[in-house]
Amino acid sequence: MTIPEIKQNLSITTVLAYYGLSVNGNNRMCCPFHNDTKPSMEVYPKSDTVFCFSSNCEAHGKPIDVIDFVMHQEKLSKHEAILKCKSLL
Ligand SMILES: [Zn+2]
Numbered sequence: 024m025t026i027p028e029i030k031q032n033l034s035i036t037t038v039l040a041y042y043g044l045s046v047n048g049n050n051r052m053c054c055p056f057h058n059d060t061k062p063s064m065e066v067y068p069k070s071d072t073v074f075c076f077s078s079n080c081e082a083h084g085k086p087i088d089v090i091d092f093v094m095h096q097e098k099l100s101k102h103e104a105i106l107k108c109k110s111l112l
Contacts, residue, residue: 029089029108029112030089032112033089033111035073038089038093038108042055050065050068051065054075055095055096056080057077057080058079059080063076063077074086093108
C-alpha cells in the first residue's frame with residue numbers, strides 16, 4: 024500500500040477516534056502536541072488534516088495529515104507511523 028493510498032483510505036476522524044480525541048462542533052479540539060488550554064487545533068475532514076494555531080507548538084505552522092498525526096502522537100519515525108497507519112486500515 025502506498026502513502027497516497029493510506030491517506031485516501033484512512034480518515035483523520037478515524038485516527039482521532041482511535042486516540043480517544045474528541046472534536047467540538049466547530050471542528051476544533053485541544054491540541055495533543057502541546058499543553059493546550061483552549062482548542063487550538065482545527066480539524067479539516069475534507070482534506071483529512073489538522074492544523075495547530077498555537078505558535079508554542081512543535082506541530083505549528085503546517086497542515087498535519089494522518090501519517091504526521093500518528094508520528095507526532097506516538098513519537099514515531101515516519102516509517103513507523105506509516106506502518107501504524109496501515110495497521111489502522
Ligand atoms: Zn499544538
